[in-house]
Amino acid sequence: MEERDLICIVCPRGCHLHVDKDLNVTGNFCPRGAAYGKQEVTNPTRVITSTVRIENALLPLCPVRSNGAIPKGKLFEAMKEIDKISLKAPVKIGDVVIHDLVGSGVDLIATRDMPVVK
Amino acid sequence: MKEISLVIIGGGSAGLAAAVGAYDEGVKDILIIERSPYLGGILNQCIHNGFGLTEFKEELSGPEFADRFIKQAQERNIPYVLESTVLEVTKDKVVTYTSAKEGVVKIQAKAIIMAAGCYERSAGAIGIPGDRPAGVLTAGQAQLLLNQYGYMVGKRVFILGSGDIGLIMARRLTLEGAKVLGVAEIMPYSNGLNRNMVQCLEDYNIPLYLSHTVSRVYGKERVEKIEISKVDERMRPIKGTEMTFDVDTLILSIGLIPNNTLLNNIGIPTGRSRGCAVDNHYESEFEGFFACGNVLHVHDLVDNVVAESREAGKYAARYIQGQLEKKQDRIHVSAGDGIGYVVPEYVALDGSKTTAFKFRVRKPSKNVYITYTLNGNVIKKVFKPVIIPSEMEIMNIPSELLGEGKGELSVSLVQKEEN
The missing domain is CATH 3.50.50.60 (FAD/NAD(P)-binding domain)
Structure with missing residues (x-):
């Protein structure tokens, strides 16, 4: 594994990480930074956030996110899957919208309460 | 005219947190006035994640973060009106708003919290x-x-x-x-x-x-x-x-600019952040007018907005309860070399152990001291290896360093001398 300098994206703090050949991480403020550094050079992942169509709600869209990180290479495939579906109000925060998004083992969940609006 | 103890202008993260802060301090006669058809403000369109790491120790999306505060306000049965636009605020605290449902409504408030966020250049x-x-x-x-x-x-x-x-x-x-x-x-x-x-x-x-x-x-x-x-x-x-x-x-x-027009119209003095010049209790130069969140100064993190706004709500409640008097003795705070603005503009010692100073530097800098100078004497130096304008700094300075709480305090950036 090549040595790499990264900027941690776990939180807005944005620590400057250094990952050496043996996957030792330095420059991290918290343990999540170390985990991120290791992950980023071996199998980079991202949380995906988007919207899905919804009927009978105040707005035509319901915001969603993956309930965990999915492989970075599968983001566009996930967007395609997200584009296909449509919901009906009521939807509650945390409701699972897609199980096992693009085979990642992670669910796509609603991130806003969408009550019925007539 | 309807009378309400505390009127909060804006039902976004700042307004909701301020309402919760005031309620928990004992003032329950509150009205939040919100322009949109929903509470939560700008967070509703910030569907990306990264919110809540300080406040909830979780990484939430904007709508989820908003929901937590909407529920905190609803659990307390804090009243709010939606699709209602504040037209005018007067010096004697009469708030006029309008909505399709109610027409034009005038309210006599005892205190007002400005929490109307910011607008885009x-x-x-x-x-x-x-x-x-x-x-x-x-x-x-x-x-x-x-x-x-x-x-x-x-x-x-x-x-x-x-x-x-x-x-x-x-x-x-x-x-x-x-x-x-x-x-x-x-x-x-x-x-x-x-x-x-x-x-x-x-x-x-x-x-x-x-x-x-x-x-x-x-x-x-x-x-x-x-x-x-x-x-x-x-x-x-x-x-x-x-x-x-x-x-x-x-x-x-x-760029974002505090949306402070309603208060500018009555001549409330503003600070370098383009929001009201407030003291360490988030009270402006006009008694009983408070400001918090992006209408006071533009934040990077909503976690900081809600922490600040809860405090503003608490002090507004104390003002209504007659427990927050404007002191004659206070320190005037100014942004010195390399500093864009500092909040608060005034500090009135109140027995708190520490006083929070929030500021932004003008340009990215390395190996600098943030230097606090009170009446010509350096009272505190904080070393920062890296400091950038896009990240607001919050520093809690021990209040005992602030002497008798009088005079001029300057916050400035001083380059560390190379050996």
């Missing part, structure tokens, strides 16, 4: 030369249209300004199938958080042009082309450095 504010076609919009407008109403704002997009919303929209539009051709930033450094540079631009190979600005917009009906140029030290476009991009949309992420 627009194309007019920077005077980009060229045509004035459709397809030039601010990042927040684009975010609202795309994330809440499902309108794809463009297919080939260029972004001016590297503020966080611009960077986040670069990623969002790319994921939705648009081609983002680049981001131009007039400063020689990015104005967004590091993590957004990585996960919004680098992840999608979107180029960032530092020290560049849009020097011309072309297009008859719709944007057809834009031209960018490198700028000199005085930020003027340099001839011969032009590059053009065929785009149908130009998104502007060029």
